[in-house]
Amino acid sequence: MQRIVVLAGGIGGARFLRGLKSAVPDAEITVIGNTGDDIHLFGLKVCPDLDTVMYTLGGGIHEEQGWGRAGESFAVKEELAAYGVGPEWFGLGDRDFATHIVRTQMLGAGYPLSAVTEALCDRWQPGVRLLPMSDDRVETHVLIDDPDGGEGARKAVHFQEYWVRMRASADAHAIVPVGAEQAKPAPGVLEAIAAADVILFPPSNPVVSIGTILGVPGIREAVADATAPVVGLSPIVGGAPVRGMADKVLAAVGVDSTADAVARHYGPGLLDGWLVDTVDAAAVGGVEDAGIRCRAVPLMMTDVEATAAMAREALALAEEVRR
Ligand code: GDP
Ligand code: CA
Numbered sequence: 001m002q003r004i005v006v007l008a009g010g011i012g013g014a015r016f017l018r019g020l021k022s023a024v025p026d027a028e029i030t031v032i033g034n035t036g037d038d039i040h041l042f043g044l045k046v047c048p049d050l051d052t053v054m055y056t057l058g059g060g061i062h063e064e065q066g067w068g069r070a071g072e073s074f075a076v077k078e079e080l081a082a083y084g085v086g087p088e089w090f091g092l093g094d095r096d097f098a099t100h101i102v103r104t105q106m107l108g109a110g111y112p113l114s115a116v117t118e119a120l121c122d123r124w125q126p127g128v129r130l131l132p133m134s135d136d137r138v139e140t141h142v143l144i145d146d147p148d149g150g151e152g153a154r155k156a157v158h159f160q161e162y163w164v165r166m167r168a169s170a171d172a173h174a175i176v177p178v179g180a181e182q183a184k185p186a187p188g189v190l191e192a193i194a195a196a197d198v199i200l201f202p203p204s205n206p207v208v209s210i211g212t213i214l215g216v217p218g219i220r221e222a223v224a225d226a227t228a229p230v231v232g233l234s235p236i237v238g239g240a241p242v243r244g245m246a247d248k249v250l251a252a253v254g255v256d257s258t259a260d261a262v263a264r265h266y267g268p269g270l271l272d273g274w275l276v277d278t279v280d281a282a283a284v285g286g287v288e289d290a291g292i293r294c295r296a297v298p299l300m301m302t303d304v305e306a307t308a309a310m311a312r313e314a315l316a317l318a319e320e321v322r323r
Helices: 012-021 049-060 073-084 094-108 113-124 159-165 189-195 210-214 220-224 245-250 259-266 278-289 304-321
Strands: 003-008 029-033 039-041 044-046 129-132 139-145 155-159 174-178 198-201 230-233 273-276 293-296
Touching: 003 012, 003 189, 003 210, 012 029, 012 159, 012 304, 029 049, 029 189, 044 094, 049 113, 049 129, 073 094, 113 129, 113 220, 129 189, 139 159, 139 245, 155 159, 155 230, 155 273, 174 245, 198 210, 198 304, 210 220, 245 259, 259 273, 273 278, 273 304, 278 293, 293 304
Parallel strands: 003 029, 003 198, 029 129, 198 230, 230 273, 273 293
Antiparallel strands: 039 044, 139 155, 139 174
């Protein structure tokens, strides 16, 4: 059986995984999920990217929105607001709340996040093994100008505040994964990477999703040293993110929002192959000059069949570059 490891953020990662499962239903897929987006709200531990993968693959996702539960209501949020308790800018529905309550209760009882995630997946049956990148707390913060702090002052805000409340409207000077240096890969992560037949980077955010996962000490090295070919799919199409504000966090790490700049950012030490969209076909030569095998194929995840075709292209490229 083919063992595939995927490093995934939220929406882009989850939608790609749905196509991958459809393309290779018999493969054993291990997902290493980003937990840098995690946030504590109302005393609850919320893991947006893990939940987006779990709900998407488990059939509970709000399809159009791409995150949160289908058929959601917001009674708890309204009641909290009536008490003046926020934040009001983070959308937590009643159904979703139950997930965070169960998670927080289990963490409080002493279970590590990896065990909690496994327990939540018992209900959702996502059809992949979903592992958090780490059981240790890592929280992505974004350094921005502080208009109230005087000349040249800066402040760090939680990634969710930057992304959801501010819609990434301020320039990001730096992305700081607080706690990453002390974090250890969750149980099974390094083993899955070492045992993989193929490692895929889906079209997830290269900085605050895949970059954060690779920033857990040991994971980048494990991917670089893996015997399996590593193939990525560009989240940047035609010089812009397909969805969201990835350009803002790419700028913070000095990377242009182009398919080839993202490939060179990962570099040939990590990537063996890279897929760009057909509109970026002109970028193929430059990526190959950087030592990364590259193909231009349609990369829009418009439906499961189109996404499955992307997954098949990624797996074909992996066979081509296999050493
Ligand atoms: P997040 O945690 O919800 O932000 O999700 P991810 O990190 O997994 O993915 C976000 C990235 O997915 C964004 O940079 C988008 O540009 C990219 N993305 C979303 N839909 C598509 C698509 O249909 N095709 C491609 N190539 N990228 C996409
Ligand atoms: Ca995310």
